[in-house]
Amino acid sequence: MNELLRRLFFLPEQGSTFAVKVDHLHYVLLLTTFAVAVGIGAVGIFFLVRYRRRTASDPTPRVVAPVWLEALFIGVPLSLFLLWFVLGFKQFVWVMSPPQDALDVYVTGKQWMWKFTYPGGPSAIDTLVVPAGRPVRLLLTSRDVIHSFYVPDFRMKRDAVPGRYTDLWFEAPKPGRHPVLCAEYCGLDHSVMRGEVVVLPPADFDAWQDAQRRNLPVARTPESMAVRGERVAAAQGCLQCHTVTGAPHIGPTWLGLYGRKEPLEGGGAVLADEAYLTESMMDPLAKVVAGYAPVMPGYHSRLSAEDTGALVEFIKSLRPLRPGVTAAEEPVYVPTGR
Amino acid sequence: MFPPAAESYLTDGRTVWSWLTTHDHKRIGVMFLGLTLFFFLVGGLFALALRIELLTPGRTIMGHLAYNRMFTLHGVTMVWLFMIPAIPSAFGNFLVPLMIGARDVAFPRLNLASVYLYVLGASVTLWGMFEGGADTGWTFYTPYSTTTGTAVLPVLVGVFIIGFSTILTGLNFIATVHTLRAPGLTWMKLPLFVWAIYGTSIIQVLATPVLGMVLLLVALERVVGAGIFDPARGGDPLLFQHLFWFYSHPAVYIMVLPSMGVISEAVCAFSRKNAFSYRMIVYSTLGIAFVGFFTWGHHMFTSGQSTFGAGAFGAMSMLVAIFTAIKIFSWLGTLYRGSIAIESPLLYTLGFMFFLFFGGMIGVAYATTSLNLHWHDTYSVVAHFHFIMVGATVMAFLGALHYWFPKMSGRRAPAKLANGAAVLIIFGFIATFVPQFLLGNLGMPRRYADYPPHFQSLHVASTAGASLLAFGFLIIAGYLAWSLRYGEVAGDNPWGSEGFEWRSASPPPTHNFTTTPEYPTGPHEYAREEVPHAA
């Protein structure tokens, strides 16, 4: 049934866990749309035939909708629409909340290619290799204009916006190949800005990544993201306010910051994940950690996309190594329900 | 310009100069009609070129740059030079004073000024086309629009000027409807077309200035590097999208509300029935005008706005959809137990209802947010807004053209030919845009000059449909031009309509009415027997 409907509506293959979920809503909505649209056409044609003008002076009655019928016309579609919205928005929230154990890949769009960078290497152009059965999170940005990373088989796209990060996650259950298209108009060769997601069995993926990392010629080894991040942190003056030793200074220490729940100035708390770290660089005063003065300048246009990613990776690499840290003090991950 | 009656607005001064300096709302409406039809032709030719290019993957007749310019010009021409002025400025100008029993609009000189502003804006835009044309798409998304080397500036300035024409027209209608209704014509007796134009005008005067400012900022960005939307200079490209859609989403209702007004009139006139629920249509018109201002974020679900924001905009969009659904039910109810004349305006009405519902429901599907992640910026969206803009608005425009052709010219178009053309247009439309909807499902992004080969069969189907559509438009243009001179003389009220505009002669005299009309009932009261409830 799933397969029949999928082909009937020309939907591409279901390459991700989200595609399977969202397609059910696809079918319900499309079938309702077709049925009611045809119904409206049919009623229109029926009235046309049944009540067609027979003589030039046919009398017509004055018919006014009674209130209960008006209420019905408003109530039925409204409840149906709201039901669909609730179903759809639940899926939307699910797909907007990446699970904690996802494999991170940094994606940079530029006219007219996609660059994929794995923390710890390697980098690849236009081909994204991922393991099957494991959630993958893409952190997207752009070097020039807005692009949109679109994989029809995953039913998923996300804009890559210069000057900020957006994220997208997916889990491809089966090995296979899925085309990547750019969905936001980006100039001359927009229509040929294509790529491919190659899903490998997990073992093959590990082997591939190892081979890639080994094959990187020693002399031209690109520095790992974390090392680059350390250099950027020094060059941008981050370390004048943030320590990497665990001591609080003008700003919170970076040691063990990643994954920590930080209390916020003015109440509430925030989990220091990639999104929060990136946000704090771009818009530092949006969420200030309690006990610190709101003095950090925004780095919205001062950090390149890659430098931002490198900084996040650097902060992630700063795990507390103090002896005696008990399991209870380790960051607690709350898996998002799925 | 070939009046059958002795005395009418057409004979009151026959020189070109008398047209260029006229303050008569009817002549201004006719001038707008001619201008918008011309740009509909231009935009249509661009569309045809696009469809031919998409027959095959790779290069068919033009390269990427030419294609990118072509779809931009198609969009700019159709949206700002045809859609937005088509029904309000052309039919609205001609009909609103007639429908409310006035001699003219409130500010006739401003009305004439809006024609000239439109011509000026259109000329600047055309000049931009000859300069090579912009390649940004009609949405002018930054930072692409601020960095591309093509002639974006004249197009921005042209659209900016046309914006003023729109504002003047809207301002004029608001003042007209408020102050110039004939004695006894209360608000709840107003024809539904007047309500639709009134709702449209509110959107026009409130949304258009924001667009003007945004376009100006983009222009400044190009000229002096202002940096407002450029991340390299500290700006935020998404702010552009927010401001742009704050105008452009309501602008969708500028394009579709007047067409709903046309359909409300036509469905009553051709079934000889009062509106099934006048009240629901009026309130939903105002509802659309109001709620339409709070849904702009649904164009940005994939752009990185917050999940909560997406949810709020999605829910608001569902509310707007309800207002449209209410109208469709009310029109269907109006047909019930009527005396339905099978004339071309009624055929367009049926096509309109089907397409508006189908296109609207696809919009509802987008508002669920999760489905939008697949469909956003694909041919599904292209099909969706063409269902609304062509399927609904152009159908209504053609319906209006046929319904009021005798009112404007005093002559009738050949009925059988008109019915045949209407059927051809409706099927041509289905053949053009249903394949595009399926292309979107398959994952074909929009604005693609080139595409992977597995999309080809549906593209060929769509192009075949487009040629059918073009053929239909040719037939209509042919017989309407013929009818202007040789058509059967219509008489004052050829359709037997109780719409208020038919109370004056056809074509109307310069001063519209010889005696002040009286309004004991609302429009379209045909009944001779009273039936209080639907049986």
Added chain:
Amino acid sequence: MPPEAVTEHWGSEDARKQAAYLGMWVFIATEVLLFAGLFTAYGVYRSVYPEAFRAAQLTMEVGLGTLNTFLLVTSSIVVALAVHAVRGNRPGLGGALLLLAALLGVVFLVVKGVEYAHHVKDGGLPGDAYRFTEVPRVGASLFFTLYYLLTGFHALHVTVGVSVLTVLGVRSASGTFGPAYATPVELGGMYWHLVDVIWLFVYPILYLS
């Protein structure tokens, strides 16, 4: 246009006046929304670059800005008095007051020009042209861009307003208006009040805070 010529179209002078007022209010609404886009941009970037905006704000010439506020508010009062005078059948006095208000508007523009000259000398220019060494570029260049846009658009409106007030003043002095026909003076006054009110929003967000 004298009122007699249009009564046929309007039915009565009252209806005509009502339409003119409504049209003016609608026009004012579009003007407010025109500026709304700029105010939104200001709000967004102020929240993104609070320190840069604060620093740039401190370099504004508060004295001149306050003087200008004083000038505009005074001229607004003068226009209100002028409308009152015309309604009270003293068109000569009304005309003189209108011309006085226009003169205050001209002084406003001159002061604004002096301010612009100072900024240009310091290098406080919009966008890429920004050369002001006192405040670092990031964020501050946006502040100056918005400063020029807001005050520039406002100055444009002041210029239009001055021309309108001058024409109305001359016509009023020559006795065109009176208690029976004061609509153009009233509408011109509404426009001038709008210009004043917009400045009352522009002034605090750019000069104070």
